[in-house]
Every structure is written in C-alpha cells, then in structure tokens.
Amino acid sequence: MKKKKSRLNKRTGFILYFLMPAILLYLIIYAYPLINIFFTSFCEWNSKNFVAPRFLGWDHVFDNYRKIFTVDANFQRALINSIKWVILTMLIQIPWSVLVALVLSKRERGWRMTRNAFVIPNIISTAAIGLIFLNLYSPARGIVTEICNKIVPGSNVSVLANEKWAFWGVTFSFVLFGGSSCLLLMTQIFSIDPGIYEAAKVDGASSLQIDTRITLPLLRPMIGTVSVIAANYGLLLYNEIALISGGGPDNSTYSLSFYIYKTALGSQKLNFARANTAGVIQIFLGILLVGCINRLFHTKDGE
Amino acid sequence: MSKRKKNGEHSEGGSRGAKIFRYFIMLLVMIVSVYPILWVFISSFKKNPGGLSLPDEWIFDGYVTIFTKLDIQTYFINSFIITIISTVISVAIVAMAAYVVARMKFFGRALVTLMFSTTLFIPSVSISFPIYRLLGDLGLKDTRAGVIFIYSGLGIAVTYFILQSYFSTIPKEMEEAAKIDGCGYTGTFVRIILPIAKPGLATAGIMAFLNNWNEFYFASILLKSPEKMTIPALLGQFTSAYSKNLNGMFSAIIVAVVPTIVIFCLLSETFVKSLTAGAVKG
Numbered sequence: 001m002k003k004k005k006s007r008l009n010k011r012t013g014f015i016l017y018f019l020m021p022a023i024l025l026y027l028i029i030y031a032y033p034l035i036n037i038f039f040t041s042f043c044e045w046n047s048k049n050f051v052a053p054r055f056l057g058w059d060h061v062f063d064n065y066r067k068i069f070t071v072d073a074n075f076q077r078a079l080i081n082s083i084k085w086v087i088l089t090m091l092i093q094i095p096w097s098v099l100v101a102l103v104l105s106k107r108e109r110g111w112r113m114t115r116n117a118f119v120i121p122n123i124i125s126t127a128a129i130g131l132i133f134l135n136l137y138s139p140a141r142g143i144v145t146e147i148c149n150k151i152v153p154g155s156n157v158s159v160l161a162n163e164k165w166a167f168w169g170v171t172f173s174f175v176l177f178g179g180s181s182c183l184l185l186m187t188q189i190f191s192i193d194p195g196i197y198e199a200a201k202v203d204g205a206s207s208l209q210i211d212t213r214i215t216l217p218l219l220r221p222m223i224g225t226v227s228v229i230a231a232n233y234g235l236l237l238y239n240e241i242a243l244i245s246g247g248g249p250d251n252s253t254y255s256l257s258f259y260i261y262k263t264a265l266g267s268q269k270l271n272f273a274r275a276n277t278a279g280v281i282q283i284f285l286g287i288l289l290v291g292c293i294n295r296l297f298h299t300k301d302g303e
Numbered sequence: 304m305s306k307r308k309k310n311g312e313h314s315e316g317g318s319r320g321a322k323i324f325r326y327f328i329m330l331l332v333m334i335v336s337v338y339p340i341l342w343v344f345i346s347s348f349k350k351n352p353g354g355l356s357l358p359d360e361w362i363f364d365g366y367v368t369i370f371t372k373l374d375i376q377t378y379f380i381n382s383f384i385i386t387i388i389s390t391v392i393s394v395a396i397v398a399m400a401a402y403v404v405a406r407m408k409f410f411g412r413a414l415v416t417l418m419f420s421t422t423l424f425i426p427s428v429s430i431s432f433p434i435y436r437l438l439g440d441l442g443l444k445d446t447r448a449g450v451i452f453i454y455s456g457l458g459i460a461v462t463y464f465i466l467q468s469y470f471s472t473i474p475k476e477m478e479e480a481a482k483i484d485g486c487g488y489t490g491t492f493v494r495i496i497l498p499i500a501k502p503g504l505a506t507a508g509i510m511a512f513l514n515n516w517n518e519f520y521f522a523s524i525l526l527k528s529p530e531k532m533t534i535p536a537l538l539g540q541f542t543s544a545y546s547k548n549l550n551g552m553f554s555a556i557i558v559a560v561v562p563t564i565v566i567f568c569l570l571s572e573t574f575v576k577s578l579t580a581g582a583v584k585g
C-alpha cells in the first residue's frame with residue numbers, strides 16, 4: 001500500500017517536472033506579453049510617460065481604440081493594406097498553388113525538380129527574398145525598369161517611388177511563392193485512392209473532368225488548411241515591407257505588423273499603448289480570419 | 304494498375320494539349336521561383352551589378368570582400384550557434400511535455416494541449432513590445448542568449464503537435480517492459496522513448512531549425528551590435544549601411560541562401576516530409 005502511494009507521488013512529481021519547462025516558457029513568452037498588451041491597451045503610455053503605463057480611467061477606457069480608428073491615419077492605412085493582402089493571397093496564391101499542385105500531381109517529366117524549385121523561395125530567408133526584390137525594383141540596377149523601358153521607351157518606371165506600384169511591388173514579392181501550400185496539397189492528392197481515378201477513366205472522364213469533379217472536391221479541406229496558413233501570412237506581413245519599401249513611399253505600404261514595429265520601436269514619436277492596441281486588434285483579426293475560412297471551407301469534425 | 308503506382312516517375316497521360324499546358328505551368332513555376340535568385344547570382348559577378356545582360360567580364364570582388372572585409376563567417380557562426388541551441392532547447396522542452404500528455408492521464412491534460420494551441424493565434428509581432436521590454440529588464444537585449452531564449456519559444460505549437468502524435472504511435476509495451484526492468488520514468492523517457500522517436504524528433508527539429516535560421520523580426524530588433532548579428536539581421540543592414548558596395552550585397556545574398564538550397568536539394572524528400580508534417584495542423 002505504502003509502496004503504491006510512493007509510486008503515485010513519483011508519478012505526479014515526474015509529470016510536474018516534465019511539464020514545468022514548457023509551461024514556464026509559455027508563461028514568459030506568450031501569456032505575460034499577451035496579458036501585458038491587453039491591459040496596456042487601456043492605458044496611456046508613450047514617450048512622455050516612458051517609465052510606466054497609466055490607466056486611462058473608466059471614462060476614457062477605450063480611448064486608444066477610438067483614436068486608432070478615428071485619428072490615426074497610419075493605422076487605418078495599415079489595416080486596409082493588411083486586409084487587402086489577406087484577400088490577395090486568397091485570390092492569387094491559393095488558386096495558383098492549387099493549379100500547380102494539380103499539374104505536378106500528373107507526374108510529367110521533371111515534376112519533382114519543379115516542385116523543389118517551387119519550395120525554395122519558401123525555405124530561404126525572407127530577408128534574402130526582400131533584398132532580392134529591392135534590387136529587382138531598383139531603377140538603377142533592377143530589371144523591372146529596364147523591361148518597362150523596352151516596352152514603352154522612356155517610361156522610366158520606379159516601382160518603389162509610386163504609392164500604388166509600391167503596394168504591388170510588395171505583393172509580388174511573396175504572393176506567387178506558394179511552394180509550401182503546394183506541397184501540402186500534393187500530399188493530399190497522392191493520398192486519394194487511385195481506384196477512384198481508374199473508375200472515372202473507365203467511364204470515359206477527361207483529365208480536366210477528373211480534376212474538377214473528383215480531385216478538387218476531395219481537396220477542399222486541405223485547401224481550407226493552406227488558406228488559413230497563407231491568409232495568416234498576408235495578415236502578419238512584415239519582413240518584405242521592412243526590407244523592400246520600408247513602409248513608404250509616404251507610409252503607403254504599412255501593414256499592421258509594420259505599424260506595430262514603427263509605433264513601438266522604430267520612430268521618433270513612440271506610443272507603446274497604441275502599438276499594443278494594434279497588437280490586440282491584430283490577434284482578434286487573426287482569430288476572426290481562421291473562423292471565417294474554416295466556415296467557408298466547412299472542414300469536417302471542427303478541425 | 305499497380306504498375307503505374309509503383310512507377311511514380313511516369314506521367315498519367317492525357318491529351319497533347321493537356322501536356323503542353325502542364326509543361327507551360329511547370330516552366331512558369333521554374334521562372335518565378337528560380338529566376339530572382341539566378342539574377343542575383345549572375346549579377347554578383349558583374350562589375351556594375353544589375354540589368355538583364357550577362358557579365359562582360361566575370362568579377363569575384365564581391366565574394367572576396369564579404370569573406371575578408373565583412374567577415375560573413377562571423378554571422379554564419381552566430382546564426383549557427385543561435386539556431387542550434389534554440390532548436391535543441393525547444394524540441395527538448397516540448398518533447399518532455401508532449402510525452403507526458405501523450406502517455407499519462409492527469410488532471411489538466413487537455414489544458415496543456417489548449418495552451419500550446421493558443422500560441423498559433425498569438426503572432427510574435429503583436430506581442431513583440433512586451434517581450435522587447437522584458438528582455439531589456441533581464442539585461443538580455445542585444446545578446447545572443449536573449450535571441451536564443453525567444454527562438455526557443457517560437458513555433459512550439461507545431462513542434463508539439465508533431466511530437467505528441469508521434470509519441471502516441473509508440474506501443475505501450477515498450478514502457479511496460481522498461482518498468483519491469485526497473486527503469487524509472489525519466490530513464491524510460493531518455494533511454495527507451497527518445498531513441499524510438501528519432502524520426503519524429505528529426506521532423507520537428509528540421510522545421511524548428513529552418514524557422515529559427517530564417518527568423519528576421521526579433522533578430523533585427525534585438526541585435527544591434529554587428530558582431531552578434533545573425534545572417535538575416537545582416538541582410539537587413541544592407542538596405543542602408545552597405546548599399547554602396549553592390550557587389551558585396553549581391554554576393555552576400557548568394558552566400559546567405561546557398562547553404563539552405565544545397566542542403567534542401569540533398570535532403571529534399573526529408574524536407575518535404577517535415578514541411579508537410581509541420582503544417583498539417585494549420
């Protein structure tokens with residue numbers, strides 16, 4: 001009896017001691033910062049009272065949220081841009097990845113090499129990708145200006161100097177790189193029972209019909225999963241902006257993440273409370289996005 | 304029927320038009336994915352980098368500069384130390400928790416899984432300011448230790464899901480046999496479970512390694528002294544500091560990405576497995 005009890009205690013001790021490091025790490029890196037940004041979003045905290053945040057008072061408790069949506073033009077632009085980038089990843093990256101996955105799953109000669117090439121931009125550092133596109137867009141040494149000059153002589157396009165083009169410049173530095181999504185989709189396609197395809201072929205279905213009537217419907221849950229990952233990437237976009245446009249020209253390519261960085265760390269007029277408010281909004285938007293996409297693709301058993 | 308399945312390299316047929324379309328898409332993928340890197344590679348040998356043409360004469364100045372004047376080795380060593388240590392710490396810590404959850408029934412078990420799942424919804428940029436302050440208070444700002452600490456906690460959800468599902472597939476008899484032989488809980492975990500779980504640990508480790516190796520945001524805000532920077536942080540500096548030395552910048556990009564590309568090409572099947580395992584949970 002006693003022996004059993006000591007064994008039980010040992011077991012509890014083991015469980016605690018094995019869980020402790022992970023829980024500590026979670027508390028320090030996730031829980032504490034999360035609680036911190038939530039509470040300080042109701043405080044006044046900027047470069048004037050740098051030392052400690054001061055509660056805004058119950059009458060003004062939502063002041064940061066009110067101001068960020070009404071008077072903070074940079075935040076509003078960042079919010080709109082981030083939403084645009086979410087929509088663009090859904091409209092461009094996802095269909096493009098699905099198309100490539102369908103094509104590569106036909107195993108034409110060279111499919112493996114093409115697949116690997118497609119994945120490379122996703123596994124190298126985004127800092128490198130950013131720097132590459134910064135140079136591609138540069139009027140002095142890039143190729144975009146040169147190509148445009150060949151089509152329309154004397155046009156001298158400067159992608160990053162124009163507000164509208166800079167947005168598209170940032171977009172095309174990531175939106176076509178759907179390699180990881182494509183890998184996941186291909187894994188799913190290859191796991192489909194080949195018997196289904198044989199039956200369809202016997203019935204005389206063309207390969208286009210097979211793709212649209214059989215593969216795509218079966219692929220739907222996985223398209224939902226990759227959409228969540230890709231849309232999240234669009235929502236959180238930071239590296240490409242920091243390296244390519246630096247938020248410019250004239251703050252036109254701010255994203256939510258870039259706004260948070262600029263407001264908390266990277267400018268003269270710091271406003272920590274406001275950056276944390278934007279952080280809370282970003283987290284909320286992320287959860288909303290996952291909910292919407294899951295509903296859209298109606299994945300089974302609440303996955 | 305089974306012949307086709309075995310012989311995975313062969314195409315599934317289709318009309319001539321379909322084939323042309325497929326090759327066209329594949330060509331497009333190749334251009335989009337490879338051309339930007341190839342362009343930088345070719346440009347890095349030009350006297351004045353950039354433009355569409357091939358170099359008139361091939362110049363290696365950029366590569367010489369980054370190894371002699373810029374000391375890119377230092378940044379590689381920093382990246383390597385930070386990535387290895389943080390990957391080992393995070394995989395070890397998460398493996399311990401994942402094992403306990405996968406194998407033992409206890410109060411609050413579901414809570415641990417929930418805890419790891421919530422990290423998927425907490426983007427690191429949103430919470431970066433409190434983390435930045437905290438590291439400042441701990442005296443870890445601009446230190447490799449601080450970055451290692453943060454990296455150990457990033458991406459733990461993915462590691463957790465991979466490892467937890469892997470541990471659940473190991474037969475229970477293994478542990479029972481160990482217990483009869485007088486192995487304690489910790490002994491069983493270290494000597495029996497970890498060796499069996501090597502493939503799962505490798506999958507999780509590759510994912511964590513890749514993410515930490517490429518991480519840019521925290522590296523760029525935390526590391527300010529050049530001798531402590533990682534490769535991505537160094538690349539970030541090029542937008543301003545070194546932009547006058549174009550050959551150096553182009554060569555540095557190539558030197559920064561080539562190791563990843565080479566390792567990926569050598570181990571592509573392993574990588575593909577890791578990349579798909581890592582994201583299945585979404």
